[in-house]
Amino acid sequence: MYWEKDLETLPREELYELQKQRLQKTIQNAMRTPFYRRLFTREGINPEKIKTPEDLRYIPFTTKEDLRQGFPFDFLAVPLEEIVRLHSSSGTTGTPTVIYHTKDDLDRWTNQVARCLYMVGVRKNDIFQNMMSYGLFTGGLGMHYGAERIGALTIPIGAGNSKRQIWFLKHFKSTVIHIIPSYALLLSTIIRGEGLDPRRDFNLRIILLGAEPHSEETRRRIEDIYGAKAYNSYGLSEMNGPGGAFxxxxxxxxxxxxxxxIVEIVNPDTLEPCPPGEPGEIVLTTIFRDATPILRYRTRDVAALIDEPCPCGRTHRRITRIQGRTDDMFIFRGVNIFPMQVEKVLMNIPEVGTNYRIVLERKEYEDTMRVEVEIKPEFFFGDLQKLERLRERIADELRAEILVTPEVVLVEPGSLPTQEGKAQRVFDFRRL
Incomplete structure (x- = not known):
């Protein structure tokens, strides 16, 4: 059940002491970086006074823009000859964010991921098919080394090429996959197109979902399609990658x-701490990484902290599933809307297929919102009156969730654009 029982079930007071020790070492390490030396001097911060997690409040937040402006070496705390790998953000424009790793950093990260995988039941006798991209993106290599650390047979197939994915799933009887949620839904339609059944014709028992936020309703749909348990994960390249939370x-x-x-949840507008249970922006501080220490990093991801003990016996606190990103939120007629709210409604309606998109436009000085929804074949090609009632039902349920009424358009299955990577759900043409 536990990969490292002593650490995973460490009493809270002892875990706090461990955090203090590692934080103090991290502060010393951070002072070796040009960025934090300048920051502490400019703000008049005495690094020797940062001794507890509570003392972090005296340090300004670090942002993605700071990392970009510090490219390439302003956040590097060790000599370059000690670096054995770097990873970079997946953005295609602008200066990337770069995170460096020593050999010890990679070993710790691998162990961290192995802890996650073991927690959900991955074992030495599993066959792990990793459907994430390899390279600068952390999702592929991060999970790969964690699975190998456990001893599972690991297939580094990478992203895309759905027919090849299906061939490997069938012939090697893969039991565990690591996959983007939207691609899991897309792959299921391709599997059926090949005349196969996602539940009956494969050996899957564990699905690891990552790389994009998804709703509980999407998770349940994936579990139902494949007949396997699907587990949510959280990570970002600035904090190593996969394995940050599981x-x-x-x-x-x-x-x-x-x-x-060290995790904080803050109000993204006031930057004040949020109490447990109240959603806010996740702020993270690394305390067990040598090459690239980062203090109080604003992730832009929105979640709430869960303080109650978990029945599994682990003492590390939990965060809720990611509700969205502060920079993904869009405003429509004065209402703040996260794409996940739309997904939550749609994936809970049995007649809805696996794809949808949100289109925002400006017509005659007025903002419009159209939600295009693929409907399953057995419902789309049927009674037109029933189809209209379904459209009205979707519109009503969306209004109840997001407080505005979008135009709902029901479309033929397979008619919306798809991609084998992260799904683009929002198309905002109002500023074009």
Whole structure:
């Protein structure tokens, strides 16, 4: 059940002491970086007074823009000859964010991921098919080395090429996959197009979902399609990558590994701390990484902290599933809307297929919102009156969730654009 029982079940007071020790070492390390030396001098911060997690409040937040402006070496705390790997953000425009790793950093990260995988039941006798991109993106290599650390047979197939994915799933009887949620839905339609059944014709028992936020309704749909348990995970390249937080078998929030990070949840507008249970922006501080220490990093991801003990026995606190990103939120007629709210409604309606998109436009000085929804074949090609009632039902349920009424357009299955990577759900043409 536990990969490192002593650390995973460490009493809270002992975990706090461990955080203090590692934080003080991290502060010393951060002072070796040009960025934090300048920051502490400019703000008049005495690094020797940062001794506890509570003392972090005296340090300004670090942002993605700071990392970009510090490209390439302003956040590097060790000599370059000690670096064995770097990873970079997946953005295609502008200066990338770069995170460096020593050999010890990679070993710790691998162990962190192995802890996550073991927690949800991955074992030495599993066959792990990794459908994430390899390279500068952290999702592929991060999970790969964690699975190998456990001893599972690991297939580094990478992203895309759906027919090849299906061939490997069938012939090697893969039991565990790591996959983007939207691609899991897309792949299921391709599997059926090949005359196969996602539940009956494969050997899957564990699905690891990552790389994009998704709703509980999407998770349940994926589990139903494949007949396997699907576990939510959280990570970002600035904090190593996958393995930052992971669900346990109870699927009641993601344990965030507090021996690796100090977590804060803040109001994104006021930047004041949010109480447990109140959603806010996740802010993370690395406390177990040598090459690239980062203090109080604003992730832009929105979640709430869960303080209650978990039945699994792990003492590391949990965060809720990611509700969206502060920079993904769009405003429509004065209402703040996260794409996840739309997904939550759609994936809970049995007649809805696996794809949808939100189109925002400006017509005659007025903003419009259109939600285009693919409908399953057995419902789309049928009674037109029933189809109209379904459209009205979707519009009503969306209005109840997002407080505005979008135009709902029901479309033929397979008619909306798809991609084998992260799904683009929002098309905002109002500023073009």
């Amino acid at each position: 669900e346990c078998l109870y699927q009641n929030g993601m344990h965030i590994w507090e021996d690796y990070y």
